Amino acid sequence: MAVGAEPGAETGAGMTLAQRALRSPTLRLAGRRLLAVIPVLWGVTFLTYVVMNLLPGDTAQVLLGANATPAQVHQLEVRLHLNEPFWVRYGGWLGATIHGNLGTSLASGENVTTILGQRLPVTAELLIYAFVGSIVLAVLLAVLAARRPNGIADRFSVVISMTGLSVAPYVLAVVLVYVFAVKLQWFPAIGYTSLTADPLENIRSLTLPAIAIGFPLFAVYTRLLRADIVEQMQREDYIVTARAKGVPSWQILIRHALPNSMFGLITLVALNLGALVGAVAIIEPIFSLPGVGAILISSITNHDVPIVEGVVLVFAVVVVLAGLAADLLYAVLDPRIRYERSAS
């Protein structure tokens, strides 16, 4: 009787880590992606520059206000290089940026990097709070809902999802402020306390804004994840195998179906990141949070190009990094991507 030495069986554990890394399709993919990133970043910033410069109205005039004399306006123009041709100005900005110098704000004269450095942690903390919260809660609710399709938890999740998808962040923010800040007074309506100053206050000041941003996300994630899990549970053969083994339903849900359902969610989260710059720009001013979004709108109104460019650049980088992180996560979760495919 032939022993099962079938052809093509992989001996995956035989290579060294370094060998595997070089052959790893994931790392090669990461490398290619990094290279592809640069034109994308350039494209985004260039497009922004073009659009900003198409804005009618004289920047210097706007900055100085209606009462400025023509001479003052002209002086400011010269100082800010605003009278030079478009390409010279863009070239100057691009050159400086490559060297890490993002320029100075036209409005305040401060270093853009400094401004961003001060405001970025606030926005980052807010977004992390919103994301982590929405993802964790989405996983919990999706698992509960998928446990018994059309059961109580499932119908509840549908209602929540519909609500979250239909509510605009600014609407939610206003309602949250009214209920929790004005009436119940559990959270402050505006204001921000930094993490280092008072951690508890910090969390309190960020909770309502995080909910305003996170709730719509939570709705979308729950819907997607629940659908994916139910699909796995109903359509996949390995689930039947697990049942036939005698594995209890909860264990099947969490150990088998859930890990195989995460891919859609990861993709969606990474994709969503770019859209958040808009949400942040609206939510931060409502709660008077000194983040990056708060100055975005005023910078646009002021035609403060360096600030706008700086913010856009930061977000573009974050989006790109998120895409990379997503790819890496795929590899972690799915061994088929991690290892080379066997010849069978």
Add this chain to the structure above:
Amino acid sequence: MSAPLPDLLPAPDAASAVPVRTKARGQASPLRVWIPAGFLILLAAACFIWPQIYPVPKPVGGSILEAGLPPLSPGHILGTDPNGNDVLSRILYGGQVSFEVGFSVTAIGLVVGGLLGVAAGYWRGAADAAISRVLDVLIAFPALVLALVIAEGLGPSELHVIWALAIFSIPAFGRIARSGTLAIREQTYMLAARLSGSRGRHIILRHVIPNIMPQLMTFALLGFGIAIILEGALSFLGLGIPLPEPSWGSMIAQGQQVLSATPEQALIPSAFLFAAVVSLNVLGDALRERWGVR
């Protein structure tokens, strides 16, 4: 307890085979279609028709003397805003704006984006490459930033809001139309139509468009809601419909200022905005299930 059953039914009756889902019947009950649809029709009728047939106080030009009246005051069912304007009237006229913007943006996206997407998906080649690149860039761009910039640059007005939002509507519809067209293109009967000599345009009209309509229409309903929300966002920020013209978004912004004192200023327009978008979403979802779109 469920299991996929590959050999449950022979091929001739595959269509009547039990779907593996636990719901054996057809999914969305008619209520989920008609209740939201009915509500939307009522709301649209109220916003557009009521002011014509029934005298309503003007939405602008109120006097300060009547500012801040609470709901159920005589002559002002929903009260007045801080400028003395009648809230109900502002809600109705603001609703007109929301519906107009939502409809225009969706229609432009559907027609222009749909045509571009179908063209790209059907003819492929250079046209597809070009169109797809542009669509991808637009979709990847931070949407609100561009919308804000456009609105800022063009100046606040309803028309400019429509243009600014249409720039995002078109690629969204384009992408869906394109992927739907690609999918259908692969199917055998398309091949058959080509083999039988039908010209390209004929194929498109007869096969592609009817088949992608369900996807496009359900997305249109979702997009309508998104457009309403975005118009509200722009108005909320002061870059949309210019004051003192009414818009639900700017009403919410104004209401935010007086949230502690008179919360209904913000909550009433919020409720209308939410109700309209929820109806659109529930309707879109129910139709999606009915028509079998994934």
Add this chain to the structure above:
Amino acid sequence: MNTVSGPLLEVENLTVSFPGRRGELRAVIGVSYSLDPQQTLAIVGESGSGKTVSCRALMGLLPQAAVVTGSARFQGDELLGLTDDELRRHRGTNLAMVFQDPSRSLNPTMKVGNQIAEAVRVHQRVTKAEAKKQAIELLRLVHIPVPGRRFHEYPHQLSGGMRQRIMIAIALACRPRLLIADEATTALDVTTQAQIMELLLELRAELGMTLMLISHDLGLARSCADEVIVMYAGQIVEQASTPQLFTHVRMPYTQALFEAIPRLERPAHSPLPVIGGRPPDLSALPAGCSFAPRCRRAADDCRTTAPPLAEHEPGHRWACWHPVGQGGPGGWVPPEGTVWHDVR
């Protein structure tokens, strides 16, 4: 309850139906049989004959929409109508199942060793290390070389035959009394098929198991089974011991099946014998015998009244009003030189 004597499995009037869009879909109709310990039973039939559904009903692996009536007693314990928790006592310990497509029946993101160990830990209170040891033992039992290393591999790294061995190892984890192989070799190439069947029979002898083989492959039934049941349109139409069935066919359907096997002796370019007509619509079965529309020997009474399944000769049951060889002894004998495509 461990009765040593008496049948291992007694199925009585098992009926499974599904609500379909065009009326009730009857997948299994009034199936009754009994299985003795250490016997090998083959259930043969085309797609849609109900063979898979009837066996999945035994382990409770059908969709929630399925309506199951009748009785199936395993060593006296009723299997039908149990809750998931109650069924889990039987799954893996008393009854186990090996499925058709090993590439889809294994969790792609879980190591194969862990999938076997899971089957162990579900029913035994052992440590992870102990479960791993047992899993490696099982890998050795199914003749997978270097089991210690294979434990850590993922399904996509293994060939089809190896994956099926893993499935068998999973099924055997708790030494079940009854192993159901549902088209276990259909997705494999011929050589591997032989190897896997060889393995199953060897394990049956070694572990004293009872084996139920579900297949559409007559050669497999002939070479591996003691007793054969032929199913059509959800019903048993003929049942006999293997030597009896393959030399004395009674049911016209079985005869048609045998005749449909291509034979070298047939003149070149002669049309292949097929069973005329189409498989039955399970939601609209005809009154009378379900095979009547396609049967050469069909008469009027066949179309009005369904023939009952009865033991017309000792050890040989069939359901036909006009069986082959009616009135005379022996029934139909397959012609000399029929190549059965035996599996071993």
